[in-house]
Amino acid sequence: MTRPLRDVWADTLIEVASEDPRVLVLDGDLATSTRADRFASAHPDRFYEMGIAEQGMVGTAVGLAAMGFVPWLSSFAVFFTHRALDQVRMAVAQTHANVKIGAAYAGVQTGFTGKTHLDVQDLTIMRAMPGMTVLAPGDATECAAMVRWATATPGPVYLRLGREGGPDIVPPDYEFVPGRVLRLRDGTDVVLMSTGQQTARTLAAAGLLAADGIEAGVLHVPSLKPVDADAIAGAAATAPLIVTTEEHTVVGGLGSLVAEIVTRAQPRRVEAIGIDDEWGESAPNAWLLERFGLTPDRIADRVSRTLAASVSA
């Protein structure tokens, strides 16, 4: 079990800021949740509290970026993708501003915040922004690598951060390459494609399927934009069925992305597992994952049933 991604985000930024004087952190008064408070303690002169005012915070970051700084923003995903979306769109994305969005509390595991805070539309929204890099790290190692890459690379980045920790899925010497997809397991009965921390549960599902004699390949898609479409099409060619899983709505997220690619390049059936056009609710994380069919058991069951149905059809 690795550290929560929010912890990794803050701790990596503390290191990066020591090396790169351009790095600043702006917080929308959620620092104790996003762990930006750690950065504030380590680098008090590099931290700006912006108050409960996300739109102003995004705009201020654009101004700082224009002056040559690399501002990282601290708030919940939902406040970037919904409340401050106009600012992210016009001032950040349309000008290709060097602003880095640390989108904490993304996905369903948001600690009893309920439907108001639970953001499962963020990838859909951010992926529709021309020029925006959209990243969803699968574990702590990948998260740290993404923070370093994003800081060093000009242009806007949306970094989807889960609140919780999870199993390691990439090796310790992992190097992040934008767009690259990672084949984590081979198998030709079905290819499972996943993003973010959902990939660990998807790998576990592949293990359950193997026990039932189903060989599932697993592809991790940490970079939704840009994305290596050829690699996804190539993986799709290796099996008759693609199943995508994401801690996110199936409307416009990874499932849609994969479907867009394979319908163009390598037609395959794509079964999308995710939140099926519903709002979330307050509940324990495990309960929410179960409810939305995102646990290893539920994924394996859905894959088995889909395969059986396609055979009988």
Added chain:
Amino acid sequence: MSGPAEGAGEAVPGRDADLEALARRGRLLVIESVARAGAGHVGGPLSAMDLLIALYFQVLRIDPSRPDWPERDRFILSKGHASIGLYVAMALRGYLPVDELRTFDAAGTRLQGHPDMTRLPGLDTSTGSLGQGLSIGVGMAMGARRLGLDNHTWVLLGDGEMQEGQVWEAIPVAAKYGLGNLTAIIDRNGLQQYGWPLRPGERHRGDRRDPFGEVAVRQAFEAFGWRVLEIDGHDMGEILAACGDARSTGAGAVPTAILARTVKGRGFSFTEGTFEWHSRVATMAEAEAARAEIGEVVP
């Protein structure tokens, strides 16, 4: 450090040019450009024209030949729909050929309907969705402080735009971070696109209600820790004095708001004080009438 006159080219009027004549010519270029394009806004660019001319010819520390000069003043037209006013001021100052104003809103133009910094060098940011400019200016002023620059950041807002909540996110933050190097200029032309009708017997400056006519805007800024200067936004002497005063506080901790009282559609008899000219497109005949009213030979 270079002075304000730095970079004034031979081919364009310098800092001593007749600002009022430039503003008159600018107003004509606005209405002609809009008429030619069949699109754009008239009332807001005309109300802000004296401010824009004063800024681009005397106030801003800029160099049109080096639009990315790091130590330049930053200027943000937060009321981005007044873009043609900004393009005119920039053209007259030498950032682009005056002839290029003919491409306003045309296919492939650098002169987009709302200012696009990815198209036109010299724009410090892109604006259009209202209320965003002051926050960006806050960031630029913060960044300038961190870099030890003695430049100044200027943001021109509309008064209707002050209805946007984001403006009121930026105002307290600018004071909290002690940004004496930031000045907000409010173009108080008293009208917006549609707004509210006058009540029976009520008289305002224009033919609709003044968006902030009954609001103590000065006191609001002061309550948040700003210094406020109130001027006639069509009096070059008052504009230059206020901007000089604002710049002189650059090293201090108090941001300045200049409340510039203006007339929407200023400059032509048929555009002044009428809300419909916010975004009404002038006909070529109206542009001709405007030229006749200017009453002098302009190129």
